[in-house]
Amino acid sequence: MTNNWLDIALAQLGKKYHSSGAFVAFVMNASQKQAVNQTGDWSPELIDLTHEVYQVGTVPESHPGDLLFWGIAQQPYSVGIYVGGGHFISVNERDATVKMQILTHNWYPTFSGSTS
Template identity: 85%
Template sequence: MIDNWLDIALAQLGKKYRSSGAFVAFVMNASQKQPVNQTGDWSSEIIDLTHEVYQISPVPESSPGDLLFWGIAQQPYSVGIYVGGAHYIAVNEKDATVQVQTLTHNWYPTFSGSTS
């Protein structure tokens, strides 16, 4: 497995994606991280991403590279990649561009999913 997801994600800064799921799927597939189902590539559908991580955990237990989800597990509406130190990389909901963002009280994920 190639562990270059951060380089790949950072190379996407400022680029536009149709959804947060499409961005995360691109990074995971390009870095060759395998989804838990091992049947193919990571999906760009956010609900599918929740089934492709190894373990769902509370956000404070997140490690760099884990996926952060907003919404309930049965119907998440946004996803990003945790960098560490209260930062994550995701598609900005306002302009559809990839940005490094900071976790805040007003925009805090509901759960995380381990990618390894």
Template identity: 60%
Template structure:
């Protein structure tokens, strides 16, 4: 199931977004993936994205297609889409471009949001 929105995310490589949450909302809405709340559209606001996922869990249980969040559930500051193998797709802090990135100890997500 993750394949569809991962494919959409990959088509955005090199594009610019004003925030990581705007990128994730675009991918989810383009893929027509429903949210956990009554509104069927994903919000480009980070705190709303946390509330729109179906389940929050620890990073060790991440599966491809899950949303990776940096920060605390009540105060996230970045989000990306987990690809697998310690890779994720997100907007870089440096140049606001969508890139495949590698998880590392210097910048590791705090929690995961399951989409299904």
């Protein structure tokens, strides 16, 4: 596994993606970051991403590179990549642009998925 996911994610800041899943799949595939036992490419479909992570857990357990999900595991509606220090990178829902964002009580993920 390579560790260039953060560089690839940061290079996407300001770019437009049609969905948060498309952005996350691009970063994970471009960096060749794979979850344990994963054999194929990351899917841009949010429900597929929940199945591709190594382990589902709580947000406070997250480590840089883990995926943060909003919604329930059976029906997530957004995903981002945890950077650390309460920050994540994702597609802003309002303008479809990749932005560095801060975890707040108004926009807090429901669960996380470990990628290692």
